[in-house]
Amino acid sequence: MTTDPKNQQSALQGNDVARDLTIGNFAQTINYNQIIQEAKLTGGSLINLPQTNVTFFAGRDDDLKKVHELLQKNQRVAAVAFVKGMGGVGKSELALQYSLRHFLTDYSGGICWLRANEGTLPTQLQDFVQIQLGEMMPDGLDSGEKLAGHCWRRLSDRLEGQMLVVLDDVKSSDDVNPFLPPQNGKFWVLATTRLVLGKWDQQYTLDVLVLAAAVDLLKSFLPEADPRRGNDAEIERLCEWLGRLPLAIELVGRYLALPNQLDTGISEILQRLQGECMVQLSQITDEERKLLPKNLNVAASFFLSWQELSPLAQRLACMLGLFALAPIPWELAENAALFKLENIQSSRLTKFINGLENIQSSRLTKFINKTLKKNNPKITKEDLKKARGELLNINLLQVIFLEDVHFYHLHQLLREYFKFQYQKHSEWSNIKDKLICSLIKFCNNLSNNENSSNIATSYLKPHLGILKDREKIFDICKSDNEFIEDVLRGFGSLRDYYEKIGSYSIAEDWGIESLEIRKKFYSEQHSDIAQDCSKLAHIYNMNQKYNDAVDYFKQAIQKYKKAGEMREEIKNVIKATRLNFKLDIYYEFDLEKHEKESENLSNDKHDYDLRYEIKELRQEEDKQAKQKEEKRLNSVKEEIKIAVVGYRNTGKTSFIRTLVRDKVGIVEDKAGSTIEPEEHECLTNIKLVDCPGFISIDQYQSYRREKEEKLLSKREILSKNKWTEETIDLCEKAINKIKISDIVIYVVSLENLHDEVTQREIEEIKNTNKKNYSYY
Incomplete structure (x- = not known):
């Protein structure tokens, strides 16, 4: 490697001793944590780089230079630059070393490192914004494109300089494309992958070392x-x-x-x-060959290291290999290793033993107990730490720091090798059982908040995939009836936890898993099955998947009927579900179809006819709506809401600050600080509503026409016209507040008072709100 020592010394000058990194013929002691901390303090950079475990980095000078050239070129023509290469060639380390060497000079805005192989990019982005900016997410964002879009907007508004976004280990373009940052000149994206992704001029192939x-x-x-x-x-x-x-x-x-x-x-x-x-x-x-590297010589190096491990370290390695390819909280690994399976294992043989004669039964019981002790040796936390140390010493396991906490990580090739060893040792089959049972136990405590704020919970999601092995879960449940309830509590806790934090898609998955377990071990008439369906209906509704919500709503009602629930209880379920729906699901329910089905129902007076309940609820809700409107009209004298609207950066928030005599809202030199409507009390019963600024009223009006006349979806309209979601969303939020406000104040710069855009905005306000109208 031919890195210029003078340049290296300039970039790293003044750092305290922490660890040695040798670069070619130049050795410099580097404190990575201090470098990152100083960058944050001096340049306001936002950084979440993992700490490197490499102490000697050589032979990659040309690669670093070419990656930088690729990024410079592709920033103008493509969203992502890809570094591709075989497993073990050092793609992630190259991206990390590139980041460390360039962020002080080229990426003063910071570096956002995202693990692309976990399927959790939006939630990782959410964590980055919450930690780096200290901001909480507004309501109404799910775990998908909306969440990612909001995060990129907040980062774009706060960036002081350009930001490098690293997507490490991309498995598929489809996994990352919906969540990429906007191409506004502020974000540069570097991805590592084993695959051929993107166009040829977006790729750089990383070869083995010279x-x-x-x-x-x-x-x-x-x-x-x-x-x-x-x-x-x-x-x-x-x-x-x-x-x-x-x-x-x-x-x-x-x-x-x-x-x-x-x-x-x-x-x-x-x-x-x-x-x-x-x-x-x-x-x-x-079959075993599939788990090993294509080059068996590389696998031989794994085997050489494997022989040096103690039996406990080998078992620990195999257990870690069953976790997802993501940072592993030690708490989860420790829980699994220390979990006791004696009750479950012995119960699998209970029926067989009970069927034997007393002498045979006694002998076999002693033999089983002896075998269980052998396969489940007593292990302490200190034993585990020593075993972990063995793995770390020969680099079979890596330690990384996230949020100032130690996590552990396996290279993908080593993870596959440990799975290969796990399959070869049939006597270790209980390792997977222990991991599943310990994760279930951990999830049980999510609902009572014992683990909901735990750092391990934040990194739990990628590792939950093993709990979707239904065959394995069913097998354990058959062996231990008590475990069925543990599984149901665990899945229910996961469902409720992810619903609580707004990750509705994940909540759906665990709601379905819970329902499938109940169907397997409970009778169709069990009321808990109806309850699971009802909860799924609510989650689908919150995620705006109304057709699915209606399907599960129907199932819940039918299950309650079969379970023999009382009429009033069923009505309460319907009502509770209905009050949470944003669309009128009763139209979706298709009353005409239901009426035809109802003709075939029994005329027994106890038979439950859903039609009448729907009609009663409609009448009740119509009555409540009228009462609510009358109450609102009567309270106008008591409370007046004034919407303050206008184009972006016209001083709406400053105007409100003057009136309320307080530093409310966000005031910055950049436009678009207000992205959510905010209410501020001015005088008693008078509230000023600070609305997001208009970006393009023309685009919003065109969007609304296409949606109403052509019945196109939002995504279709935005894609067709190449509009940004932000332009439409901010206008919609402002317009919605204008509709319900008693007075509208339109803030406009005097020099723009008579231009065409201003006049169109004024007309839109007049058409939206027929009440009082004022200039400022």
């Missing part, structure tokens, strides 16, 4: 006085055999540096890899 850099990397793990450092020819052969892949070279280098391997020669290690390790790998099945 031989000289590979040799330097392996030598970096050996002590300075180690005589093996002088065996260049042997080291070159070893690096070539390992495919010059950084991950494999680092594993072998750390293995050579172990105290019990200091007298092991380079040629001896190569012979061991080519001999014993390859012999072991030659005996695997085709």
Whole structure:
């Protein structure tokens, strides 16, 4: 690597000692945390970079330069620049090193690092905004495009300079495209991937290390006085055999540096890899082969390190391999490793034992107890920490820092290798049971807030996929009836937790899982099945999936009928559900169709006819609506709402501050500070409503016409006309407040008072609100 030492010293000057990073022939002690902290203090940068575990980074000078050129070029023509390459070649580390070297000079706005392989980009963005900006999310945002769009807008408004967005380990363009930042010149996007994504001129292929850099990397793990450092020819052969892949070279280098391997020669290690390790790998099945790297020489380096682990460290590695490819909170791993399965395992054999004669039963019971103790050895937290240390020492496990907390992470190739080892050891099959049961137990406490604010909960979602293994869940439930209730409480807690934080799509998933478990182990007439359907109807409604909401609403009513619930209780369920619906689901319910179905119903007086309940509820709600309107009209004298509207950055908030004599709202030099309507009390019973500023009233009027006349969806209209969602949303929010306000004050600059745009805005206000109208 040929990095200029002077440039490096300039960028890193004044940093305290923390860890050594060797760059080519230049060594500099770097405190990454201090660099990031200083950047935040001096430049207002927003940064969430993971801490690097690499202590020697060489041979990538040209790669760093070409990645920078690719970003510069693609910023003008494409949304994303891709760094692609095989697993273990160092794509993520290259992106991290690039970020560290360029954010002080090119990305003063900050760096947003997102893990693209988890399917949680919107929620990661939400965390970034909440932590870096200290802002909470407004109501009405789900876990999808709306949430991501809001986050990018808030970041765009607050950025002081350009921001680099890193999408690490992209699996599919479809997973990231809906959540990309706007192309407004403020965001530069770099993605790492194993796949061929984007156009050819958006890609840079990262190759393996050149031989000289590979040799330097392996030598970096050996002590300075180690005589093996002088065996260049042997080291070159070893690096070539390992495919010059950084991950494999680092594993072998750390293995050579172990105290019990200091007298092991380079040629001896190569012979061991080519001999014993390859012999072991030659005996695997085709199915097992799929879990290993394409280059079996790399897998041999894994096997070499695996042999150095204690049995407990091997079991811990296999358990960590069952977690998702995402940061792993140690609390979850520790809970799983320490979870006791004796009750579940022994109950699986209870029926068989009970059917034996007393002598046989007694002998078998002793044998089973002995076997259970052997497969579930007593483990302490200290034992686990020692096992974790073994994995960390030879780089089979990495530690990362998120929100000042230690998390643990597996390289994807190593994760697959640990899964391969898990499958080879049938005696370790209970590891998955322990992980599932411990996660269920953890989720049970979400509903009573024991874990809802826990840092582990924030990073829980990617690891929940294992709980959707219904075959495994059913198998455990059959062995332990009490576990059925644990599962239902856990899934119900997940459903309620994600609904509470507005992640309705995730809440839907766990609502469905809960329902499927109940259907498997409960009778169709059980009222809890109806309750699950009712909750799903509510969640689908909140997520604006009204057809699905109606389907589950119908199922809830029918299930309650079969369960023999009282008429009044069923009515309360319908009413409670109806009051939460934003659309009139009774029209969706299709009364005419239901009336035809009702003709076939029994004439028994106890038979429940939904038609009449619907009609009664409509009449009741019409009555309530009239009463509410009458109350509103009567209270006008008691409370007056005044909407303050106008084009963006015309001083609406400043005007309100003057009237209320308080520093309310947000006032900045940039336009668009107000994105949500805010009410401020001016005098007793008089409230001023600070509305979002108009961006383009012409686009909003055209959007409304196309929606009403052509019946197009919002997404279709925006895509067709290439309009931004922000333009329409802000206008809609302002217009909605104008409709319900008693007085409207239109704030306009005098120099723009008579232009055409101002006149169209005034006409829109007049058509929307027929009440009093004032200028300012």
